[in-house]
Amino acid sequence: MTLTLAPMEGVVDAYMRDILTRIGGIDLCVSEFVRVSNHVYPASKFLGYCPELEQNACTPAGIPVHVQLMGGDPLVIADNAAFVATLGAPGIDINFGCPAKTVNRRDAGATLLQWPDRLHAIVAEVRRAVPSHIPVSAKMRLGFSDKSLYLDNALAIEAGGAEKLTVHARTKLEGYRAPAHWEFLAPIREALKIPVVANGEIWTVDDYRACRDISGCDHFMVGRGIIARPGLALEIAAMLRADDPLALLSWGEILDLLETYDRLLVSMDNPNRQAGRLKQWIKLLGRTYEQATELFQEIRRLKEPCEIVDVVRANRDRHA
Ligand SMILES: Cc1cc2nc3c(=O)[nH]c(=O)nc-3n(C[C@H](O)[C@H](O)[C@H](O)COP(=O)(O)O)c2cc1C
Structure with a gap:
């Protein structure tokens, strides 16, 4: 396979x-x-x-x-x-x-x-x-x-x-x-x-x-x-592998991935696109994680990547 x-x-x-x-x-x-x-x-x-x-x-x-x-x-x-x-x-x-x-x-x-x-x-x-x-x-x-x-x-x-x-x-x-x-x-x-x-x-x-x-x-x-x-x-x-079903990645792990993604996106050197990509992924994650749908509501109007990441971090602190 x-x-x-x-x-x-x-x-x-x-x-x-x-x-x-x-x-x-x-x-x-x-x-x-x-x-x-x-x-x-x-x-x-x-x-x-x-x-x-x-x-x-x-x-x-x-x-x-x-x-x-x-x-x-x-x-x-x-x-x-x-x-x-x-x-x-x-x-x-x-x-x-x-x-x-x-x-x-x-x-x-x-x-x-x-x-x-x-x-x-x-x-x-x-x-x-x-x-x-x-x-x-x-x-x-x-x-x-x-x-x-x-x-x-x-x-x-x-x-x-x-x-x-x-x-x-x-x-x-x-x-x-x-x-x-x-x-x-x-x-x-x-x-x-x-x-x-x-x-x-x-x-x-x-x-x-x-x-x-x-x-x-x-x-x-x-x-x-x-x-x-x-x-x-x-x-x-x-x-x-016939292992026990693997648990869904936790919301905390997803928030870590979002932060890593943001750090990678910095090299685009285009804050507008960087913010767009972050929002796009958070929106798509909403299909699996209802926390992502809530997070998207919080960040949808933000323009700067650093503002979005601040909300992601605050979200992680709340979920820790
Ligand atoms: C936003 C978006 C961009 C896509 N871009 C390409 C592409 O560049 N080349 C391609 O062959 N298919 C492209 N596709 C089709 C996907 O590769 C895939 O065939 C399609 O999404 C169905 O698979 P999925 O149900 O797993 O998403 C795109 C699909 C979407 C939603």
């Missing part, structure tokens, strides 16, 4: 990857997508999305980070993939799932799911351009407006030479609304020889178990679930 931390633009950046991989249980990370539209981008662009490239392409906890590319032109993606490989990317992932209108209007992301032959051409061109020891993978949704092409798309990606396929079990039209349609993953897994990674709506150990049972998959990717419940990967690992 492997567990991958999902790429999440504006949420799972190098700071969040650092925090979550320190906790443990994550085997692989994928960077936020880097959109490539008409030329080979400079190294600074890729290092911005994946600063780990300068540290052996691993998080400080030693977990590898693959670089995700997104675009509709096979040659442009391939040239960028070849370049990012020279920067030390240990794997290239191709995004066929982004639902954003601005992205889809520009012929990238989930819109490509309407043309299996285009998926094939993109994967094949990237595979051709990247040294053979560097894995090329792809991430897709079940379709654009409906699921009619889900198997054709998966088969096209495999035939193009991908070594792994992650499937977010929803169409573009279904956005991020529950449920995720895990039942569509089993036929993909059965039709493909490459590993299929199940993704979508895994928030708890019970969700993980249900997804595994329905999909028959051995590999999983978690996104919002592990942001909202940072101990999720450890809880799953304990369950697989």
Whole structure:
């Protein structure tokens, strides 16, 4: 079994990857997508999305980070993939799932799911351009407006030479609304020889178990679930070892993580964004921790990161 931390633009950046991989249980990370539209981008662009490239392409906890590319032109993606490989990317992932209108209007992301032959051409061109020891993978949704092409798309990606396929079990039209349609993953897994990674709506150990049972998959990717419940990967690992169920990380531990996150964010050198990221995480934690919902009410109007952290500290003193 492997567990991958999902790429999440504006949420799972190098700071969040650092925090979550320190906790443990994550085997692989994928960077936020880097959109490539008409030329080979400079190294600074890729290092911005994946600063780990300068540290052996691993998080400080030693977990590898693959670089995700997104675009509709096979040659442009391939040239960028070849370049990012020279920067030390240990794997290239191709995004066929982004639902954003601005992205889809520009012929990238989930819109490509309407043309299996285009998926094939993109994967094949990237595979051709990247040294053979560097894995090329792809991430897709079940379709654009409906699921009619889900198997054709998966088969096209495999035939193009991908070594792994992650499937977010929803169409573009279904956005991020529950449920995720895990039942569509089993036929993909059965039709493909490459590993299929199940993704979508895994928030708890019970969700993980249900997804595994329905999909028959051995590999999983978690996104919002592990942001909202940072101990999720450890809880799953304990369950697989048949240990006693692992307790939820305590609220005190979460407050410590928030403080560490804030210290890492300082290097952004952008207090507005730093405050935004702190608020965003506290809000998402509210899905698991009701204390986070209360904390969010206290900090939502604060502008300075240090003001937010003061409230986090006061909260910890109260909960100590
Ligand atoms: C805010 C946000 C940003 C995302 N950014 C990306 C991205 O850059 N690349 C990608 O392949 N998927 C992206 N996704 C999709 C996630 O990787 C994942 O497929 C989706 O959230 C479903 O998994 P989950 O239910 O575990 O969150 C994003 C999702 C969200 C909510």
